[in-house]
Amino acid sequence: MKISILGSTGSIGRQAVEVIQKMSGFFEVVSLCGGDNIEVIKEQIKLLNPQNVCVKTEENALKLQKEFPKINVLFGDNGLIEVASDKTNDRILVSVSGKTGLKPTLAAIENGIDVALANKETLVMAGDIVMKRAQEKGVKILPVDSEHGAIHQCLLERKEVEKLIITASGGPFRNKTVDDIKNATVEETLHHPRWNMGKKITIDSATLMNKGLEVIEAHHLFNMPYDKIQVVVHPQSIVHSAVEYVDGSVIAQLGFPSMHIPIQYTLTYPHRFEGIETRSFDFVKAGRLDFEEPDLEKFPCLKLAFEAGKQGGTLPVVMNAANEEAVYLFLNKKISLWQIYEITRKFMSEHNNIISPSLEEILETDKIVRSEVKKMFV
Numbered sequence: 001m002k003i004s005i006l007g008s009t010g011s012i013g014r015q016a017v018e019v020i021q022k023m024s025g026f027f028e029v030v031s032l033c034g035g036d037n038i039e040v041i042k043e044q045i046k047l048l049n050p051q052n053v054c055v056k057t058e059e060n061a062l063k064l065q066k067e068f069p070k071i072n073v074l075f076g077d078n079g080l081i082e083v084a085s086d087k088t089n090d091r092i093l094v095s096v097s098g099k100t101g102l103k104p105t106l107a108a109i110e111n112g113i114d115v116a117l118a119n120k121e122t123l124v125m126a127g128d129i130v131m132k133r134a135q136e137k138g139v140k141i142l143p144v145d146s147e148h149g150a151i152h153q154c155l156l157e158r159k160e161v162e163k164l165i166i167t168a169s170g171g172p173f174r175n176k177t178v179d180d181i182k183n184a185t186v187e188e189t190l191h192h193p194r195w196n197m198g199k200k201i202t203i204d205s206a207t208l209m210n211k212g213l214e215v216i217e218a219h220h221l222f223n224m225p226y227d228k229i230q231v232v233v234h235p236q237s238i239v240h241s242a243v244e245y246v247d248g249s250v251i252a253q254l255g256f257p258s259m260h261i262p263i264q265y266t267l268t269y270p271h272r273f274e275g276i277e278t279r280s281f282d283f284v285k286a287g288r289l290d291f292e293e294p295d296l297e298k299f300p301c302l303k304l305a306f307e308a309g310k311q312g313g314t315l316p317v318v319m320n321a322a323n324e325e326a327v328y329l330f331l332n333k334k335i336s337l338w339q340i341y342e343i344t345r346k347f348m349s350e351h352n353n354i355i356s357p358s359l360e361e362i363l364e365t366d367k368i369v370r371s372e373v374k375k376m377f378v
Contacts, residue, residue: 001027033053121320123221169234170235260275325370
C-alpha cells in the first residue's frame with residue numbers, strides 16, 4: 001500500500017512510522033510531511049526513503065534539499081496540499097495539528113484518496129462539507145482516534161444503533177477540585193495518567209475539551225445525533241468506546257492504551273495483521289473497570305462542545321479557534337488553565353452564528369477569532 005504521512009514528526013506520525021517499520025514490505029511511503037523538527041525528519045527519510053518531503057519553512061526545505069538532492073522537497077501549506085493531492089497514494093494519514101489539516105484533507109478527497117484522519121479540527125470546523133464531499137467522491141474517512149476507531153470496529157448496522165458511548169480517561173484532574181484546576185500549573189496539566197500525546201492535545205484532555213471535539217467528530221463520522229452520543233469517564237482506558245443497539249446489546253472495543261493499535265487499524269483497513277502491540281489481552285490482569293459520569297462543573301469545556309455541536313454553523317469553528325489559541329496562551333504561561341474555558345465561552349457567546357457556512361466563511365471566522373484572542377494578551 002502506498003501512503004503519505006502529514007505530521008510525521010508529531011506523536012501520531014512517529015508511532016505511524018514505527019508501525020510501518022514493523023510491517024516491512026506492506027507499505028511504500030510516498031511522502032513525509034513534518035514541521036521544523038529537521039533532525040527527526042532526516043532520520044525518517046533514511047528509514048523510509050520517501051519520494052517527497054514537506055517541511056514548514058522554505059529555509060529548512062533548502063537545507064534538506066541540499067542534503068537529500070534526489071528527494072523532492074516542498075514547504076508550507078501549499079506543499080501539504082500538493083502531497084495530499086498526489087494520486088500515487090492509496091491512503092493519506094493526516095496527523096498534523098489544528099486547522100492545518102483541513103485543506104490537505106479536502107485535497108485528498110477531491111483526488112479520490114482515502115484518508116486516515118487523526119486531525120480533530122478538520123471535522124469540528126467543516127464536518128458537513130468534508131463528509132458530504134467524501135461521500136460524493138466515494139472516499140473512506142478512517143478515524144485514527146482510539147475512541148472513533150473503536151466505534152468504527154463495533155458498528156454492524158447503523159440503522160439499528162441506539163447510542164454511541166465514548167470513553168474518557170478523565171485526565172490528570174479527575175479526582176481534583178475546581179480550585180485545584182484553577183491553580184494548575186502547565187507541568188501538572190501535561191502529566192497525563194494514561195496517554196503520551198502532544199502538548200496541545202494533552203491540555204485539551206485535561207479540560208475534557210478533547211472529548212468534546214471527539215463528540216463533534218463522532219456526530220459527523222457516524223451521522224449520529226448529539227442526544228445519542230454519551231461520554232463516560234473510564235480511568236483505566238481499556239474500553240476505548242462502545243455502541244449500544246436498539247435491542248439493548250452493547251458491543252465495546254477493548255485493548256491496551258496504545259495508539260499503535262488504532263493507527264495500524266486505519267493504515268491496514270480492512271485487513272488485520274500482527275503489530276507492535278500484538279499480545280493476548282488478559283482480562284484477569286486488567287482487573288476492575290470503572291465508569292462514571294463526567295463532572296461538567298469541573299470540566300465545563302465538554303458542555304461547551306455539546307452546545308457548539310448542536311447549534312452547528314460556525315459556532316464549532318469559533319469554539320475550536322478560541323480554545324486552541326487559549327491553550328497556546330496557557331502553555332506560554334500567560335493565562336490560567338481555567339481561563340481557557342472562560343475565553344472560549346466568551347467568544348462563543350458573542351458570536352453571530354452563520355448556519356450552513358461556505359468553506360471561505362469557515363476559514364474567515366477561524367482567522368478572525370484567532371486574531372482577537374491573541375490581541376487580548378499582547
